[in-house]
Structures are given as structure tokens and as C-alpha cells.
Amino acid sequence: MFLASWIAAILAAAARFAKSHPERRAVNREGDGYMRLWLGRYSVKIAEPMSEGTIVYDRPAGEETRGSDGRELLSVTDLHVQFETSGGVVRAVEGLSLRVRRGEIVAVVGESGSGKSVTALSIMRLLPRHTARIPSGRIVFDGKSLLDLDDEGMREIRGRDVSMIFQEPMTSLNPILTIGLQITEPLQIHLGMDDGAARARAVELMRLVGIPDAERRLTQYPHQFSGGMRQRVMIAIGLACNPKLIIADEPTTALDVTIQAQILELMRDLSRRLDIALIIITHNLGIVARYADRVVVMYAARRVEEGPAEAIFHRPRHPYTMGLLRSVPRLDRPRGEKLETIEGLPPNLAHAPPGCRFAPRCPHAIAACVSEPPLVATDTGGLSACWRADEIAAGKIAWPAAGAAAPAVTPDRGAPLLAVRGLTKHFAVRSGLRGVRGLVRAVEDVSFDVHAGETVGLVGESGCGKTTVGRLILRLEDPTAGEVRLDGEDLVTASAAELTAMRRRVQVIFQDPYSSLNPRMTVGQIVGEPLSVYRIEPNAAAVRERVARLLGQVGLRPELAGRYPHQLSGGQRQRVGIARALAMEPRFIVCDEAVSALDVSIQGQIINLLEELQRSYDLAYLFIAHDLAVVRHIASRVVVMYLGRVMEIADRDAIYREPLHPYTRLLLDAAPVPDPTVEKARAPRLIQGELPSALAPPAGCVFHTRCPMADADCRAAVPALREVRPGHLAACIKV
Amino acid sequence: MLRYTVSRILLVIPTLIGVAILVFFMLRVVPGDVVEVKLRGDGGNVSQETIEQERRRLGLDKPLLAQFGDWMVGVATLDLGTSMWTDRPVIEEIGLRLELSLQVAIMATIVAVLIALPLGTLAALFRDTWIDYVVRLLSIGGLAIPSFWFGMLIMLTLLQLFGWLPPITFTPLYVDPMANLAQLVWPALAVGYRYAAVVARMIRSSLLEVMSEDYIRTARAKGVFEKLVVSRHALRNALLPTITVIGLEFAFLIGGLVVTEQVFNLNGIGKLFVQSVSRNDFTLIQGMVMLIALFYVLVNLAVDLLYAALDPRIRYR
Numbered sequence A: 001m002f003l004a005s006w007i008a009a010i011l012a013a014a015a016r017f018a019k020s021h022p023e024r025r026a027v028n029r030e031g032d033g034y035m036r037l038w039l040g041r042y043s044v045k046i047a048e049p050m051s052e053g054t055i056v057y058d059r060p061a062g063e064e065t066r067g068s069d070g071r072e073l074l075s076v077t078d079l080h081v082q083f084e085t086s087g088g089v090v091r092a093v094e095g096l097s098l099r100v101r102r103g104e105i106v107a108v109v110g111e112s113g114s115g116k117s118v119t120a121l122s123i124m125r126l127l128p129r130h131t132a133r134i135p136s137g138r139i140v141f142d143g144k145s146l147l148d149l150d151d152e153g154m155r156e157i158r159g160r161d162v163s164m165i166f167q168e169p170m171t172s173l174n175p176i177l178t179i180g181l182q183i184t185e186p187l188q189i190h191l192g193m194d195d196g197a198a199r200a201r202a203v204e205l206m207r208l209v210g211i212p213d214a215e216r217r218l219t220q221y222p223h224q225f226s227g228g229m230r231q232r233v234m235i236a237i238g239l240a241c242n243p244k245l246i247i248a249d250e251p252t253t254a255l256d257v258t259i260q261a262q263i264l265e266l267m268r269d270l271s272r273r274l275d276i277a278l279i280i281i282t283h284n285l286g287i288v289a290r291y292a293d294r295v296v297v298m299y300a301a302r303r304v305e306e307g308p309a310e311a312i313f314h315r316p317r318h319p320y321t322m323g324l325l326r327s328v329p330r331l332d333r334p335r336g337e338k339l340e341t342i343e344g345l346p347p348n349l350a351h352a353p354p355g356c357r358f359a360p361r362c363p364h365a366i367a368a369c370v371s372e373p374p375l376v377a378t379d380t381g382g383l384s385a386c387w388r389a390d391e392i393a394a395g396k397i398a399w400p401a402a403g404a405a406a407p408a409v410t411p412d413r414g415a416p417l418l419a420v421r422g423l424t425k426h427f428a429v430r431s432g433l434r435g436v437r438g439l440v441r442a443v444e445d446v447s448f449d450v451h452a453g454e455t456v457g458l459v460g461e462s463g464c465g466k467t468t469v470g471r472l473i474l475r476l477e478d479p480t481a482g483e484v485r486l487d488g489e490d491l492v493t494a495s496a497a498e499l500t501a502m503r504r505r506v507q508v509i510f511q512d513p514y515s516s517l518n519p520r521m522t523v524g525q526i527v528g529e530p531l532s533v534y535r536i537e538p539n540a541a542a543v544r545e546r547v548a549r550l551l552g553q554v555g556l557r558p559e560l561a562g563r564y565p566h567q568l569s570g571g572q573r574q575r576v577g578i579a580r581a582l583a584m585e586p587r588f589i590v591c592d593e594a595v596s597a598l599d600v601s602i603q604g605q606i607i608n609l610l611e612e613l614q615r616s617y618d619l620a621y622l623f624i625a626h627d628l629a630v631v632r633h634i635a636s637r638v639v640v641m642y643l644g645r646v647m648e649i650a651d652r653d654a655i656y657r658e659p660l661h662p663y664t665r666l667l668l669d670a671a672p673v674p675d676p677t678v679e680k681a682r683a684p685r686l687i688q689g690e691l692p693s694a695l696a697p698p699a700g701c702v703f704h705t706r707c708p709m710a711d712a713d714c715r716a717a718v719p720a721l722r723e724v725r726p727g728h729l730a731a732c733i734k735v
Numbered sequence B: 001m002l003r004y005t006v007s008r009i010l011l012v013i014p015t016l017i018g019v020a021i022l023v024f025f026m027l028r029v030v031p032g033d034v035v036e037v038k039l040r041g042d043g044g045n046v047s048q049e050t051i052e053q054e055r056r057r058l059g060l061d062k063p064l065l066a067q068f069g070d071w072m073v074g075v076a077t078l079d080l081g082t083s084m085w086t087d088r089p090v091i092e093e094i095g096l097r098l099e100l101s102l103q104v105a106i107m108a109t110i111v112a113v114l115i116a117l118p119l120g121t122l123a124a125l126f127r128d129t130w131i132d133y134v135v136r137l138l139s140i141g142g143l144a145i146p147s148f149w150f151g152m153l154i155m156l157t158l159l160q161l162f163g164w165l166p167p168i169t170f171t172p173l174y175v176d177p178m179a180n181l182a183q184l185v186w187p188a189l190a191v192g193y194r195y196a197a198v199v200a201r202m203i204r205s206s207l208l209e210v211m212s213e214d215y216i217r218t219a220r221a222k223g224v225f226e227k228l229v230v231s232r233h234a235l236r237n238a239l240l241p242t243i244t245v246i247g248l249e250f251a252f253l254i255g256g257l258v259v260t261e262q263v264f265n266l267n268g269i270g271k272l273f274v275q276s277v278s279r280n281d282f283t284l285i286q287g288m289v290m291l292i293a294l295f296y297v298l299v300n301l302a303v304d305l306l307y308a309a310l311d312p313r314i315r316y317r
């Protein structure tokens, strides 16, 4: 039986292959010069000719929007989800209820492991069959009880009425099937379209989501698309059958901030115009503020607060939400204070404590908190699961202010500790079967200084060369040209012995604390290793003592020395990485995306730690990151890179208050701030284009393909980095 | 794609030259040659004179490099020389057996793929159910039971139950298909079982891996029929690593069926190999090694080309 279906599948594939281009069904059925996209009863008119990013919509006259009736589309009631694991039963979701009205945008926020994805997968009934169990709960979608449907009934709903967009665009598309097939698949399965009709609709969908040259790209494969383009394809697939609900699980987390803005603006736009309800799962509070109507906050498998976006951000009624909002570094508030944080860690869901899950970290915990607080209505029209919600509403409780503001660092402007001059790195690459050789210009003529006790931030989108700069400074990579001077000595020409000596003064903290720690060594061995290798401490006992002191300095209990990395949380691992770097008593530390992989509450703890250590030991940091708000908080000077080149260098306040370079302005503009009032007043973001390939960077100003101010002059020559104002350098001919 | 193919084909030449050098000199490192085996093998009393004469006739008295040169010139002009034992052309000796060996290898491959593909797939789809256990048991059996022993079982069964044994003389397929199949189906089954076991395990594990990929979740989220999820989205990806295994096994079968050929009394390449090694028939050994090396290289090439045809990431980079 199976063999027969297998052979049939092969024959069908062969037949499809043999059929040459099917007759294209006329796209324009109306004859009014517009290209129309039909989604059920609605048609969307797309201006012709299409220019990228401009979409004109049109709804049949007399048709009221579905969202306006406020009818309920999805209701999840008291959902419980459990996983059987070797470490016991993990209760990933407990008693969650969630309501989504037609056309509404609901955001689900919470830290990693709080059960957001599991909730989404439960609605889709896509949980792993072998390990997951839903012991109780009800999910009603559009009048149908999803948990009671048989597999076939559920399949008919998936992709037809509910679509899902996943976090990782690079792995969510099938690598060996064409984009065209992947988009037309749901059209043929759910709507029974023939090849020609499905193809025509696929082209329209691709135009709708802003993929240029759609016709040709239909026959291409996922690896020929960039991450942002793949996510657009995923959205096109999600939209294909005009669903009533789209669930987007971290749709832009893997993307750069400018691409993130493009994708989210598009999704919000489509949701509004086509009246599609949207559940956005994210940990980025800026995204929530900009796009959500209503917010659900999850903590440790439970819903702890819910309410309209405005209320959640301006009048939170749960201590966790309050803490979360206070611990994000922000672009829209004056900076200079120590970051407020939520101390401690979220509980292990296999052995969660009874009572309020947040109690161990809550600064307002009282005796009553040992029993579980019910979700009660708040004064702001939402729900909160806190015994003291009323007191918070009455203004009796506020999140405790952080310790004293950090004294402004006044780096001495004498000789720099680290001077980078004309640093250049080209990688020769062979690509593909033909062995075409190319030159990736990863870093091109980069110069900047870092003074003792100062933090320099290095920001830019993925692939702009920031990590390579860090590696060149550490001499993990040999530069093609240029020099790196530490205390006046050139690291590039240094001998092996000199380099070893210098390595002690320059240390590094990596992004992914897990992969950078040897899994077979204990924490004590990891931190102690450089001490014995470089014979800094005379004997094993001295090393142990020193390790204990180092762990204390980074806020870890000394008994952790006996644990292995997999037994630590992400934040703890990052602290181990810092302790290892500190062991050498360095003067300079390269922090490569040191806090990017951490949750907001943990991120704040690590940033504060780095700042404290800087003050105590007069450390200098090169802080490489893509999050502009984090960089603004920690850095005193900022270097902005794009496609291997420096675009702008300035003091922090200057660059954030008055960015000169169009690229910096674009970056700052693209990042939404966690304030719904500000965000909702802001005009739609119009960001064009994608990051060009580093193999073939644009001639002249590398930014001209995306620059709103670009003209012919910009293409003529590479603009030099020049001092526009004292201490403020920019590489643009228009400033 | 074309340039890739051409450059891959050109790469075959240095590989073969390397093989030629290795086999030629390694054969001569070991003391003894065909003449001694032939004339003194049975303890016969032959004068040194006769031996020298025979050596001269076969060119074994020339300096090594000269012999190698002669041979290489021959190889380049597709003349592999004559067997030192039978004095018949090497090509002819091999040609006689190649047809049979090739046919057994092809039939075993067909048997293996036909068995392994559905079983491996079912095992993966019904992981940890009785279906999976049965398939896994069968494939462990296939790996544990030597092919020749399984072959003997087949022969015994045929003899005991039907009082019949397959024919011993080889009839080409185009002469009498029935007679040909009656002889070769059994060894193909015997070898195919082990082969199927290897391939089924490979399919099972790579399908399990593919089924947990993100894009399978995407396909399900689109509402694709589960059957289509497996056949269109998962199997095609899972077959990629399996093709390599099939190719390597196939190349192995051409020369590696020594014992099985013995069991079924087949006059194949494996048997010829053993014979020529025991006779120190240098030219024949060299010719066969070259042939088998060529097979490996060509199968590898075919696997790579198939890979490129199935996997667009390789095709269009």
C-alpha cells in the first residue's frame, strides 16, 4: 500500500515536471488596469506597475470590517500542556486562557521558556505527539472545538483558517522544493485551485508581501533568498488562503532591525486591511508597544497579566510586568542611571514552587504569596494575578529604584589604550560547484580609539563586519592591512612571545555562553584554566581560592565551581564567561554580543555587572551589539558600521540625539520603543531595500542602495570619514 | 553544472593513475610470481633454466620501471595485456564474468531498494511501535547474518522443499531470461537482504531526522496531507544521504562477492579475483583492480551528480 503511494508520488512529480509552463490565468479579471488579489470575498487592488513597498488596497464597497463587530474568534480556556521528559513532567502551560477577537492584534510576551511557543503550537495542534499531553483545556476557534476535532478536521483548518509563521526563516522552508510550490501548495490543497490559478495567485501574493521580480523567483529555491525575503515568503504562505488568524512566533527575532521593521509593518498593514487577527509572540517590548492592541504577559507557564497595550505599558498591575518594563534599556528615555533589574531566575518548570511563581524574585512578596493568586480584574480593564494588584493600582507600591546612578565615566582623552588604524580584512571565498572565487570585503579601512576605562559600542546589522573587527583585535584572525595598537605596541606585527603577553591584557566574552564554554570542564576548571596555564597563581590551592573570589565578583556562589556548563542558566553561563575573562586581570575586554542571547531581566543584571567591574578595575570594553538601546546604555562612544565600513563615530549622546549619517538615522528609526503612545503616533516606517551582498558591495557609498538621500554623486566615490563636528565623524557627502 | 561534470570526470584520471601505481608495486613487493606457482606449484621439479625462460617470455625479467611503463602504455590504449596464467587477454577474462557480476549487483540493488524504502519509511513513521520493532529486528538480522550463510539457507530450502537447485551454467539474460533469472535471483536475494538492511536503517534514521526539521512543521502548519508531508517534503530530503550508501554498496558488490559466488557456484568477478591472487597472475589482478577502482569512481560520480540533481543547494551555488 505504502509502496504504491510512493510510486504514485514519484509519477505525479514526474508528470508535473514534464508539463511545461501551464497557461497563465489572466491576473487582471476586472480590466480596470489594476492587479487584483482575491482573498475569499475580498479583493485587494494592487497598483500596476508594482513598485516595491507600495501597495494600494481596496475593499469591496459596503463591506464593513470584520474587526469592528468585536466577535470572538479564538478562545482558549484553562489550557494545560505537559511534556514527559527524563527530568520529570514539565508543566509548560498551566491554566492559560486567551481570547482573540476578529481582526485584533494580540501580543504574548514573557521570557524564554515561559510557554509562549507551546501555547501557539497547542492551538495549531502541532505539539510533538510522543512527549506532549494536553490533560485539560478547551480551544474554540470560530465555533469549533479544536481539541475535539479528528486529525483530518484539524488539517483542514491549518493553513486555511489559521496560519502560523515561525521564528527561524532559514530553516522553516523546505530546501529542495521551489518557492512557487511551497506557496501554491495550500492553495491547491485547501482551495482546489488548478496549477495555473495557483501560480497566478502565488505571484500576486509575492508582490503583496513585497518580493520583487515574483514571476522569476517562483522557480527559485529557499537558499537563493535572504532571511528577510524568506520570512516574506512565509508570510505569503500564511496569507495564501485568506486565514482568519495568523500566529506569528517571534517572526522577526532572527532578522535585523531594519528588516524587522519592514516585515512587521507589512504584517500589521495586511492584518488591518484584510481583517486578519494576529497573535504576535515576542520578547521585544518595543514590538509589542508598536503593534499590539492587547497584551498577554506570561511568566513560568502562567498568564500573570493581561490588558490593553496602553494600560500594560503605562499602568502595569503586576510586579513582573513592572520589573520587565523597567529593566529594558530604552532609546526614548534619558540614560545615565544604573539599569533596574529583576534579580534571580525564573523557576524550573519541572519543579515549580507552589503559590505565586514570581515570589522568589518579587520585591513586594508578602506572606499571602505562598498561595496562588487568582487572576482578578484590574482598574485598567485588564487582569492581574497578584495579591497586591489593588495596592499597586492605588500607587502604594512602586518598583524599587536601582542603586545610585553610576558616576559618569570621564575617560581621559590622553593616549588611547587601543588604537585601530585602517584595519582591513578580505576573505577569499570559493562558492559553489564552479569554484568561483570571490573576495568578501568583511572589514574595510576601519579606524577608532578606545581609551582606558571607557566603553566603545560597535553596532550594525548582521554581516556588517563587527565580529570580524573583534576577532582581528584579538588576533584570532590576521588582518589584510592596517594596525591594532595596544598601549602603543602593534599587535599585528608582534612576535609570538609578545602576543602571548598581550593576550593577557585583552580578553573576550562571547555571545553564546553555552558554545564558548567547554562542556566537559567544571566551572572551576574553566575559570581557573588561564590562571594555571599562565602560571599566575603558584599552586592549586591558590587557584581555587582565586576562582572562588572571581565567582564572587561576578555574583555567583562559590559552590557553583563544581558544576558543568549544562547545569547553569544562560545568565549564569555568561557570568562564568566574564569570570574567566577577568581571571587574567585584563585591561581591555571585547564583548561580542555578550547579552544578546539573554532575556531582558537577565540582560539587565549582566549589563550592571559589566559596568560595576569597569569602575572597579578601570576596564575598557569594545561592546559589539546590534541592539542600539543596549549600546546606548553601556557605551560612551559609538561606532556604526555598514558592509564592512565605518559610517559614523561619535559620543553616545551626540549620536543618539543628533545622528548625522542617514544609516544611523535609519537604524534608530527602525527600532520601536516600548511605549505604545509614542509608537502609535509614529508614522508607518518606510524602509527600503535589503542588505547587499558583501561579495559585491555597491560602488561609491556602500549605503546608496538603501539611502533615502542618495543621488548620482553618492555612487561616484567612497565618501571619506570626516570630522563633521568636533569628535563627531561621519562618512557621508550630504552632511 | 556541465563544467562541474567535466571537471569531475577529468579528476577520474589522476585517481586511476594513483591506483595503478599502488597495485603494481605492492604486488611486486611480495616475493614469488606466477611462474613459480605455475611450474613448481605442485612440487614439480622444474629446472631453473625453464623458469628463467618462462619469466623472459612474460617480461618479468625486465626492470620494474620498464614493466610498469609497458603496462601503463597498455592501459592508456585500453590494452590490459594478457593473463599470465591462461595467456588470454585480460579484457576477455574479465568480460566473461563481468556480465554476471554486474547483473547480480543490479538485481541485488533493486531488491534492496524495493524492500528497504517502504520498510525504512514505515519504521520511521511508526517509530517505537511494533512495526518499527519488526523492521529493526529484520535489519539487525540482515547485518548479523553473513550473505553466504543466508545463501546456503536458500539453497537448502530449495533443495529440501522443492528438490530443485538453480542451474550452474550462466545463460545471458538476452538469450534465455527464465534460465538466467532462475540462476541469479537467489544470489541477488541473498546479498540483497544484507544490502536492504543497511539501506533501511539509513532511511529510517535520516527520515526520523528530517521529520523533526522545522520545514516539516511548516508543511503541517499549511494543512498539507500527512501522506504528502512524508512523500513530498520528508522522503526526498531523507533520500539524499541514502543515495550515498546505495552507491557505495553497489560498487562493493562488483568485486566483493567472493564467498557468495562460491556458494552459488557462480563464475563471477569475485571468484576470478581469488583465483588470480592465488596464482599470482599479476596482469589479471592489476586489470581487475583497475576495473573495480573505475567502478568506484564512476559510482561516486553518479552519486554526486544525482545529489546535485536532487538538491538545488548544490545545483545552483
Ligand SMILES: Nc1ncnc2c1ncn2[C@@H]1O[C@H](COP(=O)(O)OP(=O)(O)OP(=O)(O)O)[C@@H](O)[C@H]1O
Residues within 6 Å of the ligand: A083, A084, A085, A090, A091, A092, A110, A111, A112, A113, A114, A115, A116, A117, A118, A119, A128, A131, A283, A349
Ligand atoms: N518538546 C518538548 N519536550 C519537553 N519540554 C519542552 C518541549 N518543548 C518545550 N518544552 C518546555 O516547555 C516550556 C515552555 O517552552 P516554550 O518553547 O513555550 O517557551 P517560549 O516561551 O516559547 O520561550 P522562547 O522565548 O525561548 O521561545 C519550557 O520549559 C520548555 O523547556
Ligand code: SF4
Residues within 6 Å of the ligand: A318, A319, A320, A356, A357, A358, A359, A360, A362, A363, A364, A365, A366, A368, A369, A373, A385, A386, A387, A388, A389
Ligand atoms: S502575588 Fe506576591 S509574590 Fe506574586 S507578584 Fe504579587 S506581590 Fe509579588
Ligand code: SF4
Residues within 6 Å of the ligand: A661, A662, A663, A701, A702, A703, A704, A705, A707, A708, A709, A710, A711, A714, A719, A731, A732, A733, A734
Ligand atoms: S553618501 Fe549619499 S548614499 Fe551615502 S549615506 Fe550619504 S547621502 Fe546616502
Ligand SMILES: [Mg+2]
Residues within 6 Å of the ligand: A116, A117, A118, A249, A250
Ligand atoms: Mg518560543
